[in-house]
Amino acid sequence: MSRAEELSRRLREELGNLVLDLETGTPGRLFIDVSKEALGKVAASLKNQGARYQAAVAYDARKTGQGFGLIHTFAFDRDSLLVAVRTFAPEDDPEFESITPLIPGAGWSEREYIDLLGLKFKNHPEPRRLVLSDDWPEGIHPLRRDVPHDLMPPAAEEVAFRLEKAPAGTSIIPFGPFHASLHEPAHFSVYVDGEDIKGCEYRGFMTHRGIEKLAQTELTYNEVPFVAERICGICGSVHSVNYAQAVEAAAGLKIPRRAEFIRTVMLEIERLHSHLLWLGVAGHLIGFDTVFMQSWRIREKIMWLAEKITGNRKTYGMVIIGGVRRDIERQRASEIRVVLTEVEKEMLALEKAILKDKAIHKRTKGVGHLSKEAAVSWNLVGPVARARGLAIDVRKDHPYAAYDEVDFEVVTADSCDVWGTLVVRVKEVYEAIRIINQCLDKLGRLPEHEPLSLVLEGPVPSGRQGLSVVEAPRGEAVHYVLTGDDNRPERWRVRAPTYAHLQAVPDMLLNNKLADFPIIVGQIDPCISCTDRVLVIKLGQGRAELLQKQELERISRSRRKER
Amino acid sequence: MWLWNKIKQLAISFRAGKVTLGYPFEPRPAPEGFRGQPVWDHTRCIGCAGCANHCPARTIFLRDICQEVRILLYDSSRCTYCGRCADLCPEKAITMSQNFELATDNRQDITQTIELFMMTCQRCGRCYDLEIKNYLDKLSSLGYRYDCLEVRKVIHRATADFSPDMLEKTSSYQRPDSLEK
Structure with missing residues (x-):
């Protein structure tokens, strides 16, 4: 009996007729509909059976008279099974049971929907705003269908963060939203006792661009991959592949094998560039700029390679629903091999020169320690989890694209600190090179000059669910698509790896030195633009300390007039 | 050690x-x-x-300014250079060129406008291409559009249905000297 069947049987036994529907059509996926009362029990049952929590998806289903829908997704990594548990609450009483006391990693997802859809969660330990800014008007929930996608309420003047008070005996050091060690806007209010960090509060979501709302109101299915790619400047291809896979799964499409191999090659090229980028940034954050300069020099070869293959350094634009847009021909494949050989040689030399350097050891070993148990309870993913001895990798656990045909190793470390993350990411560079070489071998054996994408015979059927996961360089990215009418998704949800990681940062920072703050936050490779993808632009955050807002506006306006 | x-x-x-490369003092093709x-070939565009x-970025706008003239305006300031337009063009009128040095302080430098001479369909009253061949019924386009070229905004399904009022208005239309204010 497969895991999905066993699980369905067990849930039916435990819950009886509280389980409304079970859908096991897609291999590796299980979509369950339960009644509202059973949500907590299902979550507890899944957690006891060893499921890893992924994300929550909520949507406005008032159009069909179902009120508001809430979906929690779970992964059984050893059994290649993803489970989505859906439930509905009526429009006039959109209250669900909170699963945060049970699964702390669900805290943000639930807070997100308190803001965006006006849902309520019973027993949520911290039901305050997460996504919307402090001056956003009460009662407007932007992801609801009746709120237009371009709504911009006027910003309130003079709004500062409503931050918590520092615990007794500590003082606050503010980091961000603009800070030399943070590359994207995020605010950490760090509590310190002397040099030691005793806690921190995080305020983020300052760069909302409304991508999910845009996709479900304005764009069409095949336009979304190009917008999805711009969720992140580093792992863009991950998001476009992930979205396309979710739609293909929902519509039941099987794309050409050649296209799957090309997607795999592009994902691994992206991983190479991302790992080298992170290595450089990590070196820079600990003040070791030789690493920064040299790893970015090696990385540049990958960027030029990507430019040759796809026509652009970074936003590859390769993916459309049903396949890919450009081929990797025999001649291009041999060019890729040449570059990879060079990169591997240079990387080996660099690794030998830096991994034994005492400076790196002293700055990374024992820093940002988080135990394996804590990593499990925070649902960490990717290299951050693998550095804590958890051998989870979506490419192995839930194979997608052509990963079922390639042979590679899941690199793990057990030092549970920044050093472990560094080792994992350096070793994964060689694994990525191995994967690309295998893909190119197999691509050479497939027939050329065949269509690289499917021609869709009819519209994508509406009301179908698709769940897809892709291993981004920094961890697992989850995309959920509920298909809709009008040639566009009814709901598209993106959960970037940083969304899971950031929730664990306060634990990682605890009892470390303040000087190690940048590298501890840096170890999760925080991608704020991935995390902050959902909604309407945030307005009027914070207060300028020296210049008042009006003053800044006056100066910038007079500048513009001078020109 | x-x-x-x-x-x-x-x-x-x-x-x-x-x-480090010598760019911009040395060219980097x-x-x-x-x-x-992207560059439009007006002789091929239908x-x-x-x-x-x-x-995806909504940078290409269309408007029938009178019964015979359709204007296509491409505003590159928001373009993401994904190349979908070039892929989809049935007449291969769009090529993605090698030109990437597009920084400018004048939006007009990176705007392309094409005036297309169309013919009136006797059945529906809309205009269609008269020089090459009629692809309209082969294409499942979303319907006719009447985008606002002045503020560069897509107006959805504004003229999805033919309106005799619009025809009357356009019969006395004077072609403007320039599109930009």
């Missing part, structure tokens, strides 16, 4: 030498297949609006 590592690092840095500025209907 520490010193030996530093020597190795020095060797790597010296071996790499100078990697883009590789073949690069997705640079005004089918395929590009405008599929542009």
Whole structure:
């Protein structure tokens, strides 16, 4: 009996007729509909059976008279099974049971929907705003269908963060939203006792661009991959592949094998560039700029390679629903091999020169320690989890694209600190090179000059669910698509790896030195633009300390007039 | 050990030498297949609006300014150079050029406008291309559009249905000297 069947049987036994529907059509996926009362029990049952929590998806289903829908997704990594548990609450009483006391990693997802859809969660330990800014008007929930996608309420003047008070005996050091060690806007209010960090509060979501709302109101299915790619400047291809896979799964499409191999090659090229980028940034954050300069020099070869293959350094634009847009021909494949050989040689030399350097050891070993148990309870993913001895990798656990045909190793470390993350990411560079070489071998054996994408015979059927996961360089990215009418998704949800990681940062920072703050936050490779993808632009955050807002506006306006 | 590592690092840095390119003092041509500025070939364009209907960034606009003239306006300031327009053009009128040096302080420099001469369909009263061949019924376009060229905003399904009022208005239309205010 497969895991999905066993699980369905067990849930039916435990819950009886509280389980409304079970859908096991897609291999590796299980979509369950339960009644509202059973949500907590299902979550507890899944957690006891060893499921890893992924994300929550909520949507406005008032159009069909179902009120508001809430979906929690779970992964059984050893059994290649993803489970989505859906439930509905009526429009006039959109209250669900909170699963945060049970699964702390669900805290943000639930807070997100308190803001965006006006849902309520019973027993949520911290039901305050997460996504919307402090001056956003009460009662407007932007992801609801009746709120237009371009709504911009006027910003309130003079709004500062409503931050918590520092615990007794500590003082606050503010980091961000603009800070030399943070590359994207995020605010950490760090509590310190002397040099030691005793806690921190995080305020983020300052760069909302409304991508999910845009996709479900304005764009069409095949336009979304190009917008999805711009969720992140580093792992863009991950998001476009992930979205396309979710739609293909929902519509039941099987794309050409050649296209799957090309997607795999592009994902691994992206991983190479991302790992080298992170290595450089990590070196820079600990003040070791030789690493920064040299790893970015090696990385540049990958960027030029990507430019040759796809026509652009970074936003590859390769993916459309049903396949890919450009081929990797025999001649291009041999060019890729040449570059990879060079990169591997240079990387080996660099690794030998830096991994034994005492400076790196002293700055990374024992820093940002988080135990394996804590990593499990925070649902960490990717290299951050693998550095804590958890051998989870979506490419192995839930194979997608052509990963079922390639042979590679899941690199793990057990030092549970920044050093472990560094080792994992350096070793994964060689694994990525191995994967690309295998893909190119197999691509050479497939027939050329065949269509690289499917021609869709009819519209994508509406009301179908698709769940897809892709291993981004920094961890697992989850995309959920509920298909809709009008040639566009009814709901598209993106959960970037940083969304899971950031929730664990306060634990990682605890009892470390303040000087190690940048590298501890840096170890999760925080991608704020991935995390902050959902909604309407945030307005009027914070207060300028020296210049008042009006003053800044006056100066910038007079500048513009001078020109 | 520490010193030996530093020597190795020095060797790597010296071996790499100078990697910075002389750009912009030396040209750096883009590789073949690069997705640079899209260029429209007005002799090939049939005004089918395929590009405008599929542009993810909504940078291509169309408006029938009178019964015979359709204007296509491409505003590159928001373009993401994905190249979907070039892929979808049935007449291959769009090429993604090698040109990437597009920084300018005048939006007009990166705007392309094409005036297309169309013919009136006797059955529906809309205009269609008269020079090459009629692709309109083969294309499942979203319907006719009447985009606002002045503020560069897509107006959805504004003229999805033919309106006799619009025809009357356009019969006395004077072609403007320029589109930009």
